[in-house]
Amino acid sequence: MTEPFDPLRSASPLIVYIDFKSPYAYLAKDPTYALERDFGIEIDWRPLTLDIPSYLGSAKLGADGRVAESNRTPQQWSGVKYAYKDVRRYASLRGITTRGTVKIWDSSLAGIGMEWAKQQSRAIQRGYIDRVYERFWKRELDIEDPRVIEAVLVEAGSDVEGFEAYHTGVGRARHNEVQLRIFDAGVFGVPSYVIDGELFFGREHLPMVRWLLGGKRGPAPDVAYRHFGADTTA
Amino acid sequence: MSEAVIDLVGDRPTVCIDFKNPKAYLALAPTFALEDVLGLRFDWLPVSVSPLARPAARQPNEDRGAQHRRMRAEYYERDLRRYARVYGIELVDLYRNPDTSIACIGLLFAKRTNDGAVRRYLRLSFERYWNAQLDLADVRAIASVLDVAGISTNGWETFASGIGRDENERIGRTLRESGIFDVPAYVVAGDVYFGRQHLPMIEWQLTGRRGEPPI
Numbered sequence: 529m530t531e532p533f534d535p536l537r538s539a540s541p542l543i544v545y546i547d548f549k550s551p552y553a554y555l556a557k558d559p560t561y562a563l564e565r566d567f568g569i570e571i572d573w574r575p576l577t578l579d580i581p582s583y584l585g586s587a588k589l590g591a592d593g594r595v596a597e598s599n600r601t602p603q604q605w606s607g608v609k610y611a612y613k614d615v616r617r618y619a620s621l622r623g624i625t626t627r628g629t630v631k632i633w634d635s636s637l638a639g640i641g642m643e644w645a646k647q648q649s650r651a652i653q654r655g656y657i658d659r660v661y662e663r664f665w666k667r668e669l670d671i672e673d674p675r676v677i678e679a680v681l682v683e684a685g686s687d688v689e690g691f692e693a694y695h696t697g698v699g700r701a702r703h704n705e706v707q708l709r710i711f712d713a714g715v716f717g718v719p720s721y722v723i724d725g726e727l728f729f730g731r732e733h734l735p736m737v738r739w740l741l742g743g744k745r746g747p748a749p750d751v752a753y754r755h756f757g758a759d760t761t762a
Numbered sequence: 763m764s765e766a767v768i769d770l771v772g773d774r775p776t777v778c779i780d781f782k783n784p785k786a787y788l789a790l791a792p793t794f795a796l797e798d799v800l801g802l803r804f805d806w807l808p809v810s811v812s813p814l815a816r817p818a819a820r821q822p823n824e825d826r827g828a829q830h831r832r833m834r835a836e837y838y839e840r841d842l843r844r845y846a847r848v849y850g851i852e853l854v855d856l857y858r859n860p861d862t863s864i865a866c867i868g869l870l871f872a873k874r875t876n877d878g879a880v881r882r883y884l885r886l887s888f889e890r891y892w893n894a895q896l897d898l899a900d901v902r903a904i905a906s907v908l909d910v911a912g913i914s915t916n917g918w919e920t921f922a923s924g925i926g927r928d929e930n931e932r933i934g935r936t937l938r939e940s941g942i943f944d945v946p947a948y949v950v951a952g953d954v955y956f957g958r959q960h961l962p963m964i965e966w967q968l969t970g971r972r973g974e975p976p977i
Contacts, residue, residue: 559977582827606943610956617953618963621975711826716833729837731977732959748848750792751959752976 533706535713536725540572541741543722545715546657547578548671549635551615551626554661556719556731558622561654563734567741573646573653575639576718577707580632627667636707638664638671640699641681641691648686655684768807768936771952775964776805778937778947779884781865781898782813784842784856787888789946789958791849794881796961800968804948806873806880808866808930809937811945813859814838854894865891865898865907866934867926872913882911 536543544560546553564571600608612628619626638660645656659680663669670676674695678688714727721728721737728737735749770776777793779786797803817835821828839856846853865887872883886907890896897903901922905915937947941954948955950964962976 555977579826579830582825582830603943606941610941610954614955618975618977622977711829711833714833714837716830716837727837729841730959732957750788750845750848751957752962 533709535706535710535715536722536727538572538722541567541569541723542737543572543574545574545576545710545718545720545722547576547635547718548638548660548664549580549629549633550578550718551612551619551665552731553718554626554665555615555618555622555624556734557657557661559731559734560719560721563738563741566738569741570650573642573657574710575635575642575703576710576715576720577634577636577639577703578718624665625662626665629667634672636700636703637674637677637695640695640703641677643699643703644688644691644694645681645684645686652681652685656680656686659684768933769805770940770949773951774802774805775968776807776947776949778807778809778942778945778949780809780811780945781862781887781891782858782860783811783945784814784846784853784892785957786945787851787853787892788842788845788849790884790888792958792961793946793948796965799965803877803880806869806884807933807937808862808869809934809942809945809947810862810866811938811943814856816857851892853892860897861899863899863927863930864901864904864922865896866930867922868904868908868918870926870929870933871918871921872908872911875908876911876913879912883907883913886911 542563544556546557548554560571563569612626615626641660642653642656645653660669660671660677663680664671669680674692677695678691681688681691715722717729719729719731721733723737723740726740732751735752739745739749768776777789779789793804815831815835817832817839818828820832824832842856843853868887869880869883872880887896887898887904890907891898896907901919904922905918908915908918942949944956946956946958948960948964950967953967955964966973966976
């Protein structure tokens with residue numbers, strides 16, 4: 529470890545965990561950037577590499593687009609199908625492409641690339657995150673290929689000298705250790721927001737995160753972006 | 763009395779609820795508020811879904827999947843409780859799994875007898891159940907709720923043991939076969955949304971999709 533790491537604490541007022549293979553985290557990205565702009569803060573963006581098969585089962589599509597292998601229960605399939613439909617209806621309204629996937633990707637390398645970019649600068653990290661999300665969800669990016677990730681880093685303005693040694697050495701070791709600590713701290717999904725040590729899972733909590741960042745002015749909000757007051761008469 | 767019609771593709775939005783589910787309880791106030799904003803009444807339907815999963819005790823050497831399920835369940839409990847506080851609600855045991863059928867039949871009876879009192883029936887039923895003051899399977903207890911809500915109970919017991927029971931079973935079966943596996947479920951012109959976090963999207967959809975879409 530090159531620096532102390534606490535899964536629930538940071539020098540920044542807000543930690544945000546994302547995974548490039550999560551379309552929900554992709555949908556949350558821009559609304560979360562808005563927090564940086566509106567509050568003048570620097571968010572601590574961190575990769576969380578989901579182990580999807582451990583909680584949602586796994587499946588693989590064949591060349592014909594049909595399910596070739598699966599160990600998912602009917603309930604898990606219902607949840608997964610609904611989730612993709614839900615993502616697409618929100619994504620389409622914002623012009624975001626989220627194409628279907630044929631397998632569960634290993635996004636750890638892309639997460640290590642994100643950490644590398646972070647060491648360069650915040651602007652480089654943001655450029656990297658934007659490029660990886662957009663292209664990966666258009667199925668134009670193989671996030672398991674080190675040369676592809678390195679090329680995105682270069683595009684984002686990053687120096688990549690030493691990246692190969694990093695992602696195969698200290699960067700990989702740090703990723704693997706940190707991922708265990710994040711999970712053991714109770715952060716299990718993305719996007720996750722951590723503010724003052726409190727965890728919020730999902731972009732529907734952004735109003736609450738805003739309320740907390742803004743000093744808890746006014747009544748606490750419910751989930752989502754429009755507060756429907758609690759005071760309704762029969 | 764004629765059979766209740768289930769129309770999941772029409773113009774009137776449907777809300778599917780389960781009295782034993784705290785997410786449905788927390789959705790009541792904001793859903794009522796959206797009804798008021800829109801100036802319409804949603805079609806409230808009862809459905810019985812799986813109870814919330816109680817977090818398993820931490821085990822030595824639990825595998826990653828078990829740890830994930832435990833942590834997720836623990837998180838959801840914390841999340842429900844913190845948002846309940848937004849509404850001034852203190853939730854009792856989240857994981858009870860009672861027979862809710864009579865309360866469901868009560869909702870159907872309220873809709874037939876006095877549609878204007880459905881909101882009061884829903885509020886009273888949820889409040890009393892979540893204050894541990896209501897047996898959702900007790901015909902007389904539900905009759906009391908109907909009465910307090912301003913709904914005449916003439917014919918209630920006959921309905922509850924006959925046509926109401928059949929209707930409740932048919933509605934629940936139809937909804938589950940239509941893919942309703944969680945609550946609250948909102949069905950708007952055939953689109954299903956699980957969770958009150960979608961109320962802004964539902965409002966946007968029902969008001970001509972004007973302005974920036976919800977995120």
